[in-house]
Amino acid sequence: RKLAEFCDVFCEQGYFDLESSRRILEAGKAWGMAPKIHAEELTPFGGAKLAAQVGAVSADHLERVDEAGIAAMRDAGVVATLLPGVSFFLNHGYAPARALIDAGVPVAIASDFNPGSCMSFSMPLMMTIACTQMRMSPEEALCAATLNGAAALRLSATCGSIEVGKNADLLIVDVPDYAFLAYHFGTNHVVKTIKNGTILEF
Structure with a gap:
């Protein structure tokens, strides 16, 4: 019970169908694990709407999410975690970041670092791809990589932004402007690097 915070499932045609995904996520909830879902990567399968129905913290991928799925996620407060590096590496299209943001869905970006579809954990690179290929502004990409990323992990009360009372988890960067994080790739x-107020030496 105390080893995991989330229960995640890959809801997709050929993997876990909608009913199996629902059963897995509901079982996780019964054990105190908040639901998360990988959805709509390959087909508009209905995973985004399922995420809303089960109260998922986030839905990841969403390259094929439709308008109904976007609306359901917005209404349920589900964070859309987009994975630009996966789309870049597999060359199978990008999630509709602009439509999600314009609809009022909180958007996070992550690397999805894994040996099969994104062998990179460079968050600045993910920001670059989000800006150049997914029509996100530098401000939106920075927020997606920090505060909204924390929200996707239920950590936004303590992490993700510089505010009184939050953990001092900071990266000090040598750039003339925050937009250079995405621009100078x-x-x-x-x-x-500062972790909880302590400067780390590498």
Whole structure:
């Protein structure tokens, strides 16, 4: 019970169908694990609407999400975690970030680092792809990579932004403007890492 916070399922044609996904997520909830779902990556399968129905914290991928799924996620407060590196590597189309944001869905971005579809954990690169290929602004990409990313993990009360009372988990970067994090790609701009107020040495 105390080893996991979330129960995640890959709801997709050829993998877990809607009913199986619902059963898995509801079973996880019964054990105190909040639901998360990988959905609509390959087909508009209905996973986004299922995420809303089960009260999922987030729905990930969403390359094929439709308008009904977007509306359901918005109404239920589900975070859309988009994975730009997967779309870049597999070349199978990008999630409709602009439609999600314009509809009022909170959007996070993540790497989905794994050996099969995205062998990169570079968040600045994910921001670059989000801006150049998914029509997100630098401000939106930065928020998606920080505060909304924390929200997708139920950590936004303590992490994700610089506010009084939150953890001092910070990256100090050497850039003339925050937009350079996405604009000057392929470069590590981090000069200091601070974890809970302590400067880390590497």
